[in-house]
Amino acid sequence: MDVPLAKARRIARIRHNLLRLAEWKKYEIDQAVQAVEEKNRRIIDLLQEGHAGSVAYSKMLLASLQNIGHHKDILAERQRIQAENVLCEQYRFRRSMDGLEQAQRREECLLEHKTLMDLIDVSQAQSGRPKSLRISDSKEGESP
Numbered sequence: 001m002d003v004p005l006a007k008a009r010r011i012a013r014i015r016h017n018l019l020r021l022a023e024w025k026k027y028e029i030d031q032a033v034q035a036v037e038e039k040n041r042r043i044i045d046l047l048q049e050g051h052a053g054s055v056a057y058s059k060m061l062l063a064s065l066q067n068i069g070h071h072k073d074i075l076a077e078r079q080r081i082q083a084e085n086v087l088c089e090q091y092r093f094r095r096s097m098d099g100l101e102q103a104q105r106r107e108e109c110l111l112e113h114k115t116l117m118d119l120i121d122v123s124q125a126q127s128g129r130p131k132s133l134r135i136s137d138s139k140e141g142e143s144p
Contacts, residue, residue, distance in 0.1 A: 008096070008103035015096040019089040026082040033075045040068045 043061050 005100075005103040005107045008100040012093070012100045013095040015089070015093040019086070019093045022082065022086045022089045026079070028085050029075060029079045033072070033079060036068055036075060038071050040065065043068070057129050076102070 030129075043065055047061055048059065
């Protein structure tokens, strides 16, 4: 295997892992947002149903709502940032996959060229031409 091809595969594998990590972080943040929203909903339900009991308990629930609102804002910002990170990693992964495909095509072309040159050498050797008159990988402008 050619070095550029191996490097392209390694880069693609790393980019894929980074993409999966970014997606997992986004999932965790989404789960945290859902948990905060559920907690917020329960407190609002308690306040609306009148189960607060005392004034002090109602004040505590309102303070909890404010605290939850603050955490929700922080999580929303983290969610936005992580969504951007996922998009960046997806783009980088696509680019590394394109690089891998190009490296594979180059490897295939080189292998095909080498095979054709070997075939030409074998056919010319069988025809009995002297080595000096055979077609080779000479540069343009040089005569055999």
